[in-house]
Amino acid sequence: MEAFLLSQLGVRGSWHPVGRGQACSYTPCNARHSPTTEIERAQNVRGTEADKPRPRGSLQTWLRGRDHLEAAGHVCILKDALDFESPSEISDFIKAESLEAAMALHLYRGGRLLPGHGIPFGIIFGGTDLNEDVKHGEKNKVMGKVLEEARFAVAFTESMKETAQRQWPHAKDKIYVQSQGIATVPNTTFNWNTFLQRSEINQSADNLHVFLLICGLRQVKDPLYLVDAFSEWHQEEPNIYMVIVGPEVDPVFTREVKAKVKRTAGVRLIGEIAQEDLHAVMKNCFAVVNSSVSEGMSAAILEAMDLEVPVLARNIPGNAAVVKHEVTGLLFSDPQERENNRLENQGF
Numbered sequence: 001m002e003a004f005l006l007s008q009l010g011v012r013g014s015w016h017p018v019g020r021g022q023a024c025s026y027t028p029c030n031a032r033h034s035p036t037t038e039i040e041r042a043q044n045v046r047g048t049e050a051d052k053p054r055p056r057g058s059l060q061t062w063l064r065g066r067d068h069l070e071a072a073g074h075v076c077i078l079k080d081a082l083d084f085e086s087p088s089e090i091s092d093f094i095k096a097e098s099l100e101a102a103m104a105l106h107l108y109r110g111g112r113l114l115p116g117h118g119i120p121f122g123i124i125f126g127g128t129d130l131n132e133d134v135k136h137g138e139k140n141k142v143m144g145k146v147l148e149e150a151r152f153a154v155a156f157t158e159s160m161k162e163t164a165q166r167q168w169p170h171a172k173d174k175i176y177v178q179s180q181g182i183a184t185v186p187n188t189t190f191n192w193n194t195f196l197q198r199s200e201i202n203q204s205a206d207n208l209h210v211f212l213l214i215c216g217l218r219q220v221k222d223p224l225y226l227v228d229a230f231s232e233w234h235q236e237e238p239n240i241y242m243v244i245v246g247p248e249v250d251p252v253f254t255r256e257v258k259a260k261v262k263r264t265a266g267v268r269l270i271g272e273i274a275q276e277d278l279h280a281v282m283k284n285c286f287a288v289v290n291s292s293v294s295e296g297m298s299a300a301i302l303e304a305m306d307l308e309v310p311v312l313a314r315n316i317p318g319n320a321a322v323v324k325h326e327v328t329g330l331l332f333s334d335p336q337e338r339e340n341n342r343l344e345n346q347g348f
Helices: 033-038 058-071 086-097 137-149 156-166 169-174 193-196 227-237 251-262 274-286 299-306 337-346
Strands: 003-009 076-080 101-105 121-124 151-153 175-177 209-214 239-244 267-270 287-290 313-315 330-332
Touching: 003 033, 058 076, 058 101, 101 137, 121 209, 137 169, 151 169, 156 169, 156 175, 156 313, 169 175, 209 274, 227 239, 227 267, 251 267, 274 299, 287 299, 299 313
Parallel strands: 003 076, 003 101, 101 121, 121 151, 151 175, 209 239, 209 287, 239 267, 287 313, 313 330
Antiparallel strands: none
């Protein structure tokens, strides 16, 4: 069988963790058509890896999935949905590579390209598909059609599954829950002081509290949501900093973020960095912050937990499914909640 994995990789599956810091396997429970067996049904798989996009989000999910399939004797073609401008290009690609199965991450961005090509496929919900795209009538209709043809669909959480079942009841028997897994490998030679200098934070690391926001610069991640609150805090306590790390996904929004950060005290903006270095930064920071408007299951939050770093997350369904307030992290609904509680006197 020939197979390929499809996603919009430039922006952030369900792989069950084997153990801390290890790779993950994909094993949904009680599935009549297991996603793994659908892809592994035939014996001969041929393919090539696409040029590697940015090493965050959906790419990490697909790389883990591909590695496990290839470890079982298969080779998968990993493609970005943005590589295709129309379903006809997908059709040509399927024929050229003699593909026999496919998988897409994000019901709308990836899934809409797969129906009608005569090969079985499965879907992994992303986050914005269930939280945002469902609000748009035409997109909702398209996603419903995709689920009609899909062999299976995977949600990261029970709440995501319930949302999908409410929207598309005709597909309720083919939706399964499988939590996302992660693997953290911090760079052991990483120099924290060098990173602080690069971030133009000229203070001793001994009494420094850096809050790290990891996200691609696009509106759904809302990186500016906490900027003013952290700036006010920094002016009261100069050892407090907020550092935003991530790729420039939306050029127009990126300019807005850069302009805001440039004129805001106590907030820094760093471009994308290598995965291992990012994990090292997480280990050294005081807490990891998530301010997204919409999330499926935040890999950054999971990675922070794996590294035993405190988490502050905006109280949205995707985050609330992962973070138990005042137990595994803090959930907030307003930037000033940080001011009111002082992060439980910095002992959270």
